[in-house]
Amino acid sequence: MAVARARSEWQEVCPLDDLEVERGVVALVHGQSMAIFRTQDGSVYALGNHDPFARADRTASIARGIVGMRAGVPFVASPAHRHAFDLRSGRCLDDGHVSVPAYAVKVVDGVVLVGQRLAAA
Numbered sequence: 041m042a043v044a045r046a047r048s049e050w051q052e053v054c055p056l057d058d059l060e061v062e063r064g065v066v067a068l069v070h071g072q073s074m075a076i077f078r079t080q081d082g083s084v085y086a087l088g089n090h091d092p093f094a095r096a097d098r099t100a101s102i103a104r105g106i107v108g109m110r111a112g113v114p115f116v117a118s119p120a121h122r123h124a125f126d127l128r129s130g131r132c133l134d135d136g137h138v139s140v141p142a143y144a145v146k147v148v149d150g151v152v153l154v155g156q157r158l159a160a161a
Contacts, residue, residue, distance in 0.1 A: 049155050049156060051070060051155075052152070053067045053076060053151075055150055056084070056152055059084065062078070062108075063107070064103030064104060066103045069086070070154075073088070074088060075088070075103035076103070076145075076152065077103075077127055079107065079114050083127075085114070086142070087102055087116070087140050087142055088130065088142075089101055089102050089103055090102065092138055093120065094118070102116055104119040105118050114128065115133055123135065126142075129142050129158070130142035130160075139160065142157070
């Protein structure tokens with residue numbers, strides 16, 4: 041009987057120093073397109089990269105959005121429709137019924153690693 045190899049829970053993405061503050065980058069992690077962000081306070085976040093409001097445009101990229109803070113919540117505003125998504129949970133701050141996937145992130149020895157999808161908040 042063959043034993044299937046489990047996919048590593050954490051995947052290396054890039055050195056932390058390669059991430060510009062408040063700028064998104066796109067990474068392919070576990071076969072999924074993700075937007076990776078580094079904020080002013082040094083936190084790193086990973087969200088699914090597709091803007092759910094851009095239904096007709098499957099190439100709409102959250103990574104190109106504007107990063108900011110709203111009432112203490114770090115967010116990215118989608119470039120096409122300007123909806124704000126909480127970087128911590130992926131929840132849309134403008135429409136609580138919509139979200140993008142959010143993923144666990146950690147930095148080890150200066151390298152950004154992305155893990156499994158976080159549970160919906």
